[in-house]
Amino acid sequence: MRKDNVKDGEGAKVVCYRCVHDPYLGRQIQREEASSTCSLCSSIRKCIPLSKLVSKVTEILGTHICEGEHGRRWSDGLVDYQEGESIEYWVSEIFGCDNIEPVVGAVCRGLTSYSDDIQYSRQPFRLDDIGHQWCEFQEGMKHGVRFFNESAKTFLDWLFKDLDKYSASSDEHAVVRLLTPEDDPAIYRARTCMASGSVSEIAADPARNLGAPPKERAGEGRMNPVGVPAFYGAFERKTCVAELRPPVGSKVVSGRFRLTRTVKVLDFGRFESADLGPAPSFFDSKYNSKAGRRDFLKFLHDEITVPVLPGSERDYLTTQVIAEYLATHCTPRIDGVIFKSVQESAGSNIVLFSHVACAATSTVGRIRNGYMILGPKRSDGPCIEYVSDSLVYHSISKVKYETDDERLSEASREQFENADF
Known part of the structure; x- marks a missing residue:
């Protein structure tokens, strides 16, 4: 020294x-x-x-x-x-x-x-105590009290506290971003077409057939449960095609969309460089819990991008709950999220939540002997619209695979059954 x-x-x-x-x-x-x-x-x-x-x-x-x-x-x-x-x-x-x-x-x-x-x-980031809370949150969503879960809300309140104050040196690095029609960010959405009729169907009415589905046909996704539609898109056309993971020989149709009004979105990618407030002292006995929250928000970005395999849709529950919290309980209210693509390393995805991406749902009014559906409630309507003459037809001719390889030793069937892969 x-x-x-x-x-x-x-x-x-x-x-x-x-x-x-x-x-x-x-x-x-x-x-x-x-x-x-x-x-x-x-x-x-x-x-x-x-x-x-x-x-x-x-x-x-x-x-x-x-x-x-x-x-x-x-x-x-x-x-x-x-x-x-x-x-x-x-x-x-x-x-x-x-x-x-x-x-x-x-x-x-x-x-x-x-x-x-x-x-x-x-040292690599370790979940430690926060990881225990995260595992309890996941377990509760999948196998415990899914609705009216106060412990889950308490965890998310703590995790996203003061979210709008997280920023770096300027608005260019703010974690909560305002996307405006004036900025005109290019947003793309695509659909896989397994039959030729699907292509003509989209071409006949791309605004309807390429946009967010109606609530009656909305399946579950990473950020929405069944029956609650959301708009899934990407900022690059090739990214939105890659995110579909279409098989070789299939057809994909993509189109461009634009915002019609300002939306407030949480950009998970900006947690990497954002100023999340004063750094705690290493000499503070509570350093791990204080710094852990900062590191966990960055860890969460990786978690929400993990692909969910067919048959494992239950794994969507945690991200669906996070999305609903951001849309309904967070201050300020969040209209959507941006996160990295696992299919395109340089690409980014955007999800707009139901309250800004879709037409308003019906309201129920009271009449003499009960209640009746009165029709859609007043709202500003969807915040995003299709851009005319922006359709592109993609024929999938090649798919590139990247793998993480590990040597596998020969063993008996019993050994494999007891192994943790």
């Missing part, structure tokens, strides 16, 4: 609350420690023993970093490299300061389990 400003002649080295830089730790030192002469700045203030500070940092490092992976790359020949950052970088991250600050060097000199010659990476 590099040299620091600690005076070697002093017996018990101490660091004052100002030299640690981290406000949370500084307040803790002021409350719990005694006054002394700081070994870094020579000021008389409340100080923490350096050995105690090193112990705290060692515990944090053990929880959050690991040795980076080794690899080889070509640079005028094969060169060995290790992913990650130096230990000084991670210590400076913990204190929230530059690595030239004296406290970084002082602590690094006391670390016995870490080396200047090794690069370190952040």
